[in-house]
Amino acid sequence: MAKRIFSYIMVLILIGTILVSIITTITSQTILNEKYILKTLGKVNYQKEIYNQIMETFKDNTIQSGLEENVLEGVITEDEINEDINNFIHYLYEKDTTISIHEQDVKNRLEENINKQIEEKEKNLTSEEEEAIETYVNTIVKIYKNGIEYSGEKISLVKDMLIKIDKVASIVMIVSYILTVVILVLIIVINKKRTLKYLSIALLTVGILLIGVKIAEVNSVSINNILILNKAFSIFIITVIKDIMLSCLISGIVSMVLGIVMSIISGKTIDE
Amino acid sequence: MHKKIKNSILRATITNIIVAFIYAIIIASALAIPFSSKISTAISLINMISVETNKKILSDVKIDLEHNKLESYPEYGERYATIKIDALNIDLPLYFGDKLSILRYGVGQSSGGYFPGEGGSIICMGHNTSGFLRKLPEIEIGTKIEIQAVYGDYTYTVYDTKVVPQTQLDAVPVQKEKEILMLYTCYPVNSIGHAKNRFIAYASLD
Numbered sequence: 001m002a003k004r005i006f007s008y009i010m011v012l013i014l015i016g017t018i019l020v021s022i023i024t025t026i027t028s029q030t031i032l033n034e035k036y037i038l039k040t041l042g043k044v045n046y047q048k049e050i051y052n053q054i055m056e057t058f059k060d061n062t063i064q065s066g067l068e069e070n071v072l073e074g075v076i077t078e079d080e081i082n083e084d085i086n087n088f089i090h091y092l093y094e095k096d097t098t099i100s101i102h103e104q105d106v107k108n109r110l111e112e113n114i115n116k117q118i119e120e121k122e123k124n125l126t127s128e129e130e131e132a133i134e135t136y137v138n139t140i141v142k143i144y145k146n147g148i149e150y151s152g153e154k155i156s157l158v159k160d161m162l163i164k165i166d167k168v169a170s171i172v173m174i175v176s177y178i179l180t181v182v183i184l185v186l187i188i189v190i191n192k193k194r195t196l197k198y199l200s201i202a203l204l205t206v207g208i209l210l211i212g213v214k215i216a217e218v219n220s221v222s223i224n225n226i227l228i229l230n231k232a233f234s235i236f237i238i239t240v241i242k243d244i245m246l247s248c249l250i251s252g253i254v255s256m257v258l259g260i261v262m263s264i265i266s267g268k269t270i271d272e
Numbered sequence: 273m274h275k276k277i278k279n280s281i282l283r284a285t286i287t288n289i290i291v292a293f294i295y296a297i298i299i300a301s302a303l304a305i306p307f308s309s310k311i312s313t314a315i316s317l318i319n320m321i322s323v324e325t326n327k328k329i330l331s332d333v334k335i336d337l338e339h340n341k342l343e344s345y346p347e348y349g350e351r352y353a354t355i356k357i358d359a360l361n362i363d364l365p366l367y368f369g370d371k372l373s374i375l376r377y378g379v380g381q382s383s384g385g386y387f388p389g390e391g392g393s394i395i396c397m398g399h400n401t402s403g404f405l406r407k408l409p410e411i412e413i414g415t416k417i418e419i420q421a422v423y424g425d426y427t428y429t430v431y432d433t434k435v436v437p438q439t440q441l442d443a444v445p446v447q448k449e450k451e452i453l454m455l456y457t458c459y460p461v462n463s464i465g466h467a468k469n470r471f472i473a474y475a476s477l478d
Contacts, residue, residue, distance in 0.1 A: 011295070012295065012299075015295060015299065056373065057372070057373075059376075060372035060373055060375070060376055061372060063372075063375075063376065063399050063401060064399040064400050064401050064458050064467070065464065065465055065466065066462065066463055066464035066465065067464065067465075118464075123464075125464070129463070129464045129465060130465075131465075132463060132464060132465030132466045132467065132468065133464060133465035133466075134465070135465060135466035135468075136465040136466040139466060197284070197288065200288050201288050201291050201292050201295065204288060204289055204292030205292040205293075205295040205296050205299070207292075208292055208293060208296040209296050209299065209300065212296065212300065220315055221315055221318050221319060221322075222318075222319060222322040223318070223322070224322075225322035226318070226321055226322050227321055227322070228321055259288070259292065260285060260289075263284060263285040263288045263289075264281055264285055266284065266288075267280060267281035267282075267283075267284035267285060268277065268281055
């Protein structure tokens with residue numbers, strides 16, 4: 001009797017270690033994985049959306065600047081935006097990296113275009129107008145920088161947080177794998193005959209919980225309408241959340257199937 | 273014999289599934305009870321940033337004349353009125369919202385103020401380019417400004433104009449004692465680069 005109770009407690013702990021192993025594995029393959037992030041950004045055309053968004057914001061700010069809209073011609077390119085976004089993601093995920101984007105190039109090109117336009121108009125600028133143009137140029141450059149980096153000041157905090165979480169998640173993942181094996185060995189030692197039965201119960205429970213989380217998410221949270229910062233970023237976040245939920249669902253289904261198979265085998269073995 | 277084995281395997285599998293469900297309920301309850309408020313907060317936060325795309329029809333925007341309050345409001349970024357200054361040949365759409373992307377299409381209304389008919393400050397702004405509010409600095413005391421909203425028409429008479437630095441936010445105060453329309457644009461209108469000042473026309477409800 002004591003052996004059975006102890007075995008069921010071991011099963012409870014085994015459920016916990018299997019769940020933690022699955023969750024940390026999913027996390028390390030998705031939000032903590034630079035390659036996955038870059039792949040997903042490409043999948044949702046994030047770079048192109050950001051390019052369009054930055055250009056539209058440039059135009060909004062140029063409308064009442066007194067300058068023609070063609071002052072923005074060639075100031076930014078899609079390739080540079082692509083490169084800058086990749087650099088930014090790399091900066092977030094790698095220790096000891098610094099971020100460098102093309103903001104100086106943007107500034108230089110814009111100033112060149114403005115000078116050309118003013119020369120064509122044969123206008124002599126007053127000192128106030130020169131100051132006004134400088135403010136306009138700085139505004140455009142800031143729009144570019146924020147379009148890539150969002151809030152620049154808080155980015156180093158986000159980077160530190162990501163690196164810490166990655167470290168902790170890796171340790172937790174390894175510990176949970178080891179503990180799973182240890183618990184299994186303990187169950188074999190205590191009650192060899194019923195090992196498959198207990199393992200099947202653990203896997204079935206993990207499957208039920210993971211599928212239950214997916215069902216709860218569908219019924220209580222409207223992920224498809226999330227809007228954070230801008231449309232491009234929102235679509236990216238929605239895609240990442242959906243990928244994580246899908247991984248949970250697949251893990252749950254696989255767990256249940258394995259649990260049923262083990263249950264059948266254990267039933268057959270005990271009977272024999 | 274085979275049937276007996278099959279039955280016992282089926283029984284064992286069903287028993288294991290039932291035990292698994294019991295475990296799942298125990299674990300879910302054990303997590304839900306101490307963390308239920310945190311889970312509800314997380315779900316509310318996610319739902320807060322979920323924007324429903326079912327827009328209500330603009331004709332649903334109505335004013336409660338007894339309490340001087342709109343019964344429902346236009347969506348942010350939605351056109352809900354036309355603003356007209358006949359003396360300056362200005363006839364522009366009026367949108368709820370003051371983002372630059374909205375000002376590209378007409379006059380914007382700050383979400384920090386009130387709506388026409390509500391008895392408070394109505395703060396509107398537009399670009400100083402031709403086709404928008406380029407002529408606003410030519411407005412004179414006594415000029416009429418009309419706002420034709422989906423829920424009613426309102427006429428205001430200009431009583432003051434000012435040129436202020438863009439940082440002087442108290443030049444467009446939000447108050448609910450009197451219905452005042454404050455319409456502004458960047459100044460000077462023929463500037464190059466970023467204009468540091470604003471031209472504001474103040475008009476009271478007729």
